[in-house]
Amino acid sequence: MEFEGLPEGCIADILSRTTPIDACRLSMVSKLFHSAADSDAVWERFLPSDYHSIISQCLLPNYPSKKALYLALSDHPVILDEGKKSFQLEKKSGKKCYMLAARALTIIWGGTDQYWKWLTHPDSRFLEVAKLRAVCWLEIRGVLKTLTLSPDTQYAAYFVFKMINARGFENICVELSVNFDGDHGSSKNVCLDPIEGSPNERGVAAGLQRPIVRSDGWLEIEMGELSNIGLEDEVQMSVMEVKNGQWKSGLFVEGIEVRPKYEN
Secondary structure, eight states: OGGGGSOHHHHHHHHTTSOHHHHHHHTTSOHHHHHHHTSHHHHHHHSOTTHHHHHTTSOOOOOSSHHHHHHHHHHSOEEEGGGTEEEEEOTTTOOEEEEEEGGGSEETTTTOTTTEEEEOOTTOSSSOEEEEOOBSSEEEEEEEEGGGSOSSEEEEEEEEEEEEEEESOTTOOEEEEEEETTOOOEEEEEOOOSSOOOTTTOGGGTTOBOOEEOTTSOEEEEEEEEEEOSOOOEEEEEEEEOSSOOOBEEEEEEEEEEEEOOOO
């Protein structure tokens, strides 16, 4: 193989211009490629350029290599901003993923015990989640600066939640929207109730998108897409149900996650 005659540093430089998943595959070619693919020079390029600033906000052990740090950041989210945000790398690409905790969101009447309660949940990555006690006006908003995301990347926002003894969400429309700096952006009607009723019970929610179960046990539903082209924009995301007038309860809010989206 012609590459075998190259110095290890040169091979490492070539591998660093691929992707994490390609580097792992190519590490199986030979011992020389394996050594080059595991080098800090390669995995330093796969880490975000501002990773020092990110990891300085949390307590992390001293990992023996940049590859070990990369894998740790992709396997487990780290908590930032005093527990109001989590950060994680997408393992196959190294793209940034963020989740805004419920405490980072603007929840109408979220500070009133009569309507919302803040509590711990064993499945949550955050210290607190928001439990909906009873509201007829559901309004949740989150804001994220696009410069914190990986550039030139197609992202999607996801509402992450649970339904426990929930009422008032059966087959009603909830509006989800993703906008840039107040522009119209995109919005859509969905049903947060994961259980689809019989044809006679579906009502206005017939055929609407419903949530799916995540690997961590929470439900999620896509809110909309956003493209980060390196501009200093502010993406505004919302979950709204203010028209039905029906009292709702039993919604547990984990947060809003923004992560890369690829075509199927």
